[in-house]
Amino acid sequence: MRSSRLLIAATLALGLASTAFANAAEMLTIKLKTGDVVIELADDVAPEHAARLKALADAGEYDNVAFHRVIEGFMAQTGDVQFGDMENGFVPQRAGTGGSSEPDLAAEFSDKPFERGTVGMARSQDPNSANSQFFIMFAPAPHLDGQYTVVGKVVEGMEHVDQIKRGSANANGAVDNPDRMLEVRSGS
Template structure:
């Protein structure tokens, strides 16, 4: 697959295979910047999919693997947008406070439009959604799947 915009594409290798995510700085510039920063720091490498709900979504990005933590960076202000939460959408997880997104995100398995305008959409899976579908389910997940490597495509030689 030819990547059109390597600076705004994430290559995420998981224990189930590769997933390619097109970033959407037009929708959520600060969230896209955070995802790229964390990917470049190696933050996501080895982090588990700690909450995976069949027919809904796979969540990842907690350094503790429990859904309770974030990165060393400050939380982000919400950048809610009109992009619908449909299959393959990548959106930021957060606590009750809308401005509490940090490093955790989720990938939607099936349409979840009830999340629209309440969570920040920042990207979309453009390749490897079949691999996302294979991620082990659970809440919490026993022996969870994980991100083995997550990089900005521009940095991949």
């Protein structure tokens, strides 16, 4: 009787552990010149956007992409794989206007607030125009809540995000000689 209870307890424990592992959120690690930034993707609230970031990261599309728009007290924007790759086709005047070769995504708005460390998808005026660009919040921005797709949050390395070179306030955050994502990879 005691051994069957132990067997049941062990089976339940293994089942719970495998369920927890299966439900673990995907992570992205961004290597910056000052250290690594780990982002937990919100694949439970924005599955299409999270899958896009993961796919682009795994394909190496985000490697060497500039933080082209960085506004003190607001956010750092990156992810323009078309015009933002600082080692292959960097066009400073167009950085921030491109995307990837994939189609734009439909909005996946949620009730997740834009707080310090939140990662959101950049888009044009059209709510269904997010593609590859994303931004990381330096501070809360409640005016973005429900207006942009929250795709994740920084869980480690926010101190490195804080060190990203800021852009000109007179040029809407455009950055001369910007910092870049050296390498981006996914993994749980």
